[in-house]
Amino acid sequence: xxxxxxxxxxxxxxxxxxxxxxxxxxxxxxxxxxxxxxxxxxxxxxxxxxxxxxxxxxxxxxxxxxxxxxxxxxxxxxxxxxxxxxxxxxxxxxxxxxxxxxxxxxxxxxxxxxxxxxxxxxxxxxxxxxxxxxxxxxxxxxxxxxxxxxxxxxxxxxxxxxxxxxxxxxxxxxxxxxxxxxxxxxxxxxxxxxxxxxxxxxxxxxxxxxxxxxxxxxxxxxxxxxxxxxxxxxxxxxxxxxx
Amino acid sequence: xxxxxxxxxxxxxxxxxxxxxxxxxxxxxxxxxxxxxxxxxxxxxxxxxxxxxxxxxxxxxxxxxxxxxxxxxxxxxxxxxxxxxxxxxxxxxxxxxxxxxxxxxxxxxxxxxxxxxxxxxxxxxxxxxxxxxxxxxxxxxxxxxxxxxxxxxxxxxxxxxxxxxxxxxxxxxxxxxxxxxxxxxxxxxxxxxxxxxxxxxxxxxxxxxxxxxxxxxxxxxxxxxxxxxxxxxxxxxxxxxxxxxxxxxxxxxxxxxxxxxxxxxxxxxxxxxxxxxxxxxxxxxxxxxxxxxxxxxxxxxxxxxxxxxxxxxxxxxxxxxxxxxxxxxxxxxxxxxxxxxxxxxxxxxxxxxxxxxxxxxxxxxxxxxxxxxxxxxxxxxxxxxxxxxxxxxxxxxxxxxxxxxxxxxxxxxxxxxxxxxxxxxxxxxxxxxxxxxxxxxxxxxxxxxxxxxxxxxxxxxxxxxxxxxxxxxxxxxxxxxx
Numbered sequence: 001x002x003x004x005x006x007x008x009x010x011x012x013x014x015x016x017x018x019x020x021x022x023x024x025x026x027x028x029x030x031x032x033x034x035x036x037x038x039x040x041x042x043x044x045x046x047x048x049x050x051x052x053x054x055x056x057x058x059x060x061x062x063x064x065x066x067x068x069x070x071x072x073x074x075x076x077x078x079x080x081x082x083x084x085x086x087x088x089x090x091x092x093x094x095x096x097x098x099x100x101x102x103x104x105x106x107x108x109x110x111x112x113x114x115x116x117x118x119x120x121x122x123x124x125x126x127x128x129x130x131x132x133x134x135x136x137x138x139x140x141x142x143x144x145x146x147x148x149x150x151x152x153x154x155x156x157x158x159x160x161x162x163x164x165x166x167x168x169x170x171x172x173x174x175x176x177x178x179x180x181x182x183x184x185x186x187x188x189x190x191x192x193x194x195x196x197x198x199x200x201x202x203x204x205x206x207x208x209x210x211x212x213x214x215x216x217x218x219x220x221x222x223x224x225x226x227x228x229x230x231x232x233x234x235x236x237x238x239x240x241x242x243x
Numbered sequence: 244x245x246x247x248x249x250x251x252x253x254x255x256x257x258x259x260x261x262x263x264x265x266x267x268x269x270x271x272x273x274x275x276x277x278x279x280x281x282x283x284x285x286x287x288x289x290x291x292x293x294x295x296x297x298x299x300x301x302x303x304x305x306x307x308x309x310x311x312x313x314x315x316x317x318x319x320x321x322x323x324x325x326x327x328x329x330x331x332x333x334x335x336x337x338x339x340x341x342x343x344x345x346x347x348x349x350x351x352x353x354x355x356x357x358x359x360x361x362x363x364x365x366x367x368x369x370x371x372x373x374x375x376x377x378x379x380x381x382x383x384x385x386x387x388x389x390x391x392x393x394x395x396x397x398x399x400x401x402x403x404x405x406x407x408x409x410x411x412x413x414x415x416x417x418x419x420x421x422x423x424x425x426x427x428x429x430x431x432x433x434x435x436x437x438x439x440x441x442x443x444x445x446x447x448x449x450x451x452x453x454x455x456x457x458x459x460x461x462x463x464x465x466x467x468x469x470x471x472x473x474x475x476x477x478x479x480x481x482x483x484x485x486x487x488x489x490x491x492x493x494x495x496x497x498x499x500x501x502x503x504x505x506x507x508x509x510x511x512x513x514x515x516x517x518x519x520x521x522x523x524x525x526x527x528x529x530x531x532x533x534x535x536x537x538x539x540x541x542x543x544x545x546x547x548x549x550x551x552x553x554x555x556x557x558x559x560x561x562x563x564x565x566x567x568x569x570x571x572x573x574x575x576x577x578x579x580x581x582x583x584x585x586x587x588x589x590x591x592x593x594x595x596x597x598x599x600x601x602x603x604x605x606x607x608x609x610x611x612x613x614x615x616x617x618x619x620x621x622x623x624x625x626x627x628x629x630x631x632x633x634x635x636x637x638x639x640x641x642x643x644x645x646x647x648x649x650x651x652x653x654x655x656x657x658x659x660x661x662x663x664x665x666x667x668x669x670x671x672x673x674x675x676x677x678x679x680x681x682x683x684x685x686x687x688x689x690x691x692x693x694x695x696x697x698x699x700x701x702x703x704x705x706x707x708x709x710x711x712x713x714x715x716x717x718x719x720x721x722x723x724x725x
Contacts, residue, residue, distance in 0.1 A: 007704060009655070013665050016702035023708075035708055040661040046652055048604060050626030051645070054652035061656050139605035172563045176603025181690040183601060186257050188694035189265075189567040190603070219695030222680060 001120070002071035004034045006109065008080045009041040010211035015076075018211075021238035022076055022112065029120055038065035044083040049178045056091050060098065063088070066105050072119060073109040076234055077211050078141025084109045086144070111141060113150035113209065113233060123157040128240040130160035134203040136194070136217065137170035138210035151209055151233055158236060164203040168193075173208075175216040191220045198228055209233040248590050251574035253597040260568050264402045268394070268569040271401045272560040278507020279557060279611075286503070298500055299615040301493050302551035309541065312454040312487045313532065319457025323519020325528040330481075332535050337368040339531055340446070340479055347477050347527075349374055349443040353435075355461065355468040356380035357448025358396050358554055359481050359533055361576045362589075365446070377438045379467035384431050388415050394570030394578060397505040397556040402569045435467070445471035445525070449482035450553070451497060452530075455490045458518045459530065462501065462511035469515050478525040480517070483533050485550040497553055500613035504555035536589035543635050545624045549584050551614040558608035558618065564601055573598060580608035584621045592629045592639045599625035668700040 003026060007019050023033050042062050047055025062084070066073055075081050085106045092099035116122055133155060141147045156163055174180065174190025181187075194217060198206045206221075208214040208230050218230035283291045305312060317327045330336035344352070352374055354360065366376045366387075378387040382399035386392060389411055393399030400408065409422040412430060420426050447468060451460040459480050461468045472478045488494045502511045520528045540549050559565045559579030570578030575586040575595065583602055587595035599622045602608075608618045624633075630645065632638035638645070654660045675681045680696040683689065691697055 009661075012704050013668065013700050014698045016704040016707065019704045020707055035705075037705070038658055040658055041655045046648060048623060048626070049648075050599075050623075050628075050630035050640070051648040051652070052623075052627045053631060054648050057652055058656050139603070139607075143606040143610055170607075172603045172605035172607070174563070174603065176605070179600065179603045180694075181687060183254055183257060183564075184690040184694055185254070186564055186567055186601075187603075190563050191694060193563075193567070215698050216695065219680070219697065223695045 002032045004036055004069045004071060004073045006073045006075035008075055008077045008211060011076055014215060015211055018076055018232045018234050022234045025234060025238045034069055036065045036069050042080050042083055044080060045177060059088050059091055063101050063105055067101055072115055074112055074115045076112050076232060078111045078138055078145050078147060079210055079212060081109050081111045082140045082144035111145060111147060113154055114147055117150040117153055123153045125237050126240055127237045128159040129236050131205050132162045132164050132203040133205045133207060134164040134166040134201040135207040138213045139172050141210060142170050164201050166201045167197045173213045173216055175212045191216055195220050205229050205231050207231055207233050248594045251595050251597055253601045256572040256574055257568045260572055264569045265567055267404045268402050269566045272566055275560045279504060282503045282507050282509055294500060295613055295615050298496050298613060302614050305487055305489055306547060306550050312489060313484060315454040316452050316457050316487060320519050320530050323457055325519035325530055328531045330531050330533045333363040336363050336481060336531055336533050337365055341372060343479060343529060344374055344444060351442045352376045352444045352446055353379050353438055353442040353471045355447040355471040356383050358576060359448045359483050362535060379435050379471055381428060381431055381465055395556050395559055396554045439470045439474050442475040444477045445475040447472050447480050449480050449486055451488045451494050452482055452486050453491055453494050454487055456518055458516050460494055461515040464512045466513050469513055472517055473524055476525050477527045479529040481531040481533055484537050501553050501555050504557040504613040540588045546588060546621050548616045549588060549621055551616050552581050553614060555613055557611040561607045561611045580618045584618055584625060587625050592636050596629040596639050672700055
């Protein structure tokens, strides 16, 4: 099985270790990874901020980068995937060549946990992680892509991992892209509410499989000197020494 | 678009929300959500979803054929002895109601709960003419007494606790009362009874207008709606033109969804159906059909679904932003997610342009919406209207932002510049970097770091990828594969 890495701009610039682990994990599972080097940003930050014409320009470039590659396009982000999957095809006139190209990449793109559970049909990736773990449900992954059970299935299959439920797990953490800097006071309150639930869960780790939410929650935990660690799902699945 | 309404500064509004109000909002909204979840579970998720789908299609049909159904309503209401008025805007609606009031020498008005009347600020217009207005819905009665505006469409005093209300009653009504909902209700009930009997005019809104019979549907939980529309000699109903439903079957679907979504009840306590003038009822029945910006919403296919709203308030209850700031922060009649899409359309983006950004696009609202309004999609559409402009309105954001966005797009969209930028970030961060974190960044990014540190720009995935590939004997093979 061949898959193309959609590393996302946040992933590439802020979470390179997550990306490296993603490559190692996929290879461990027999996937041959391709990395279309012309990818930059999918355009979501522009489009969702209101600059739709700029977002559309970015989308055209992104489509160019991936159009001639082969296999599923896999990202460590539900948000970026949802943008490509749902928004790209809507940007272009349904009769146009751009729309056909957009629809073609949209059909191939998926988030990592979707790829593992639904395409590779694996839940046990051979990881070992002897810790209490709870999981935040990122909005665009959960509601946007409808990925509600895959991350939990993967986590529950990790050896020695103790699953801990999280209250209001699917309530937004307050990131919201540009929202976090337009309305920082509200963003902060929402983040703090999320952190209170995380603390109350009594886990050692909170899984946040979305780069935006991850830097938000991880930063919040750092600021309050919490003992809880925020990790991307990939970081846990890569644990176990088999990679 | 010109409007007398001041520009809404959502950020300033959110900064002045007392913690007490946020706490009360959360507590009351969570209670409503819990009850809603119970009745939805009782109905079964599948049935609930199919009911929502039916309602969405039916609202789509109605809104698309609004002209036809409005004409039908007018015909039926007239045939039933009612008088129909058309109001283009708030001013015209208020003038119509004031004319009726003058002609009937009205001194006292009792009002059933109506969001449209809030939109008109009709209490103010009436009071200016020396007419006393009494809100009779308990929540509205409370916020009127407090000199405030409702913070929620179905629960006007959502932002208050029972303790707040008891204190208000002690102060304004000079009664000795404990924070006991039953006692508080009893006091309001006793005082309002006299006003119902003395009122010269009753004003109501309307939850629905059934086109096939010209019937006004009014749902209340306290029976005050029925009193307002039956005791005074004149009943004026002011209804937004989008409140039409084609027939009784459609009304039944929406009543099921409304009660469950709003209060978590299977059915609202009082369902009042009024068709024109009726025997033993008021001498005059007036129906004021209000546009006030709605046809402008209708004109844009991308936002039209905003008009599907049945004002249940579920989107507010579930919205994490609303829960932390309360309804007043939205600065206009309609708060929460629906307000964030409706206000900028009704009042223009010059007034409400901040509101489409008052959302994280988390999608909880559209999932809760009983008529499946795609609120996040409409938010995105309106963000574009604010910053780039569309055929409805030109951009209201400053021109330099468009230039900045274009420049940013050029940088991020050009691979060499993008990679150069990434490298630059790793260099420029050095003086600010503390280990894995950047605790402070200069404005405007300080808006991020005021709440939490920013992660350091790290590593170089592409370099790692290339090095690894170079050390990999299968490099050639890989290249061929791609």
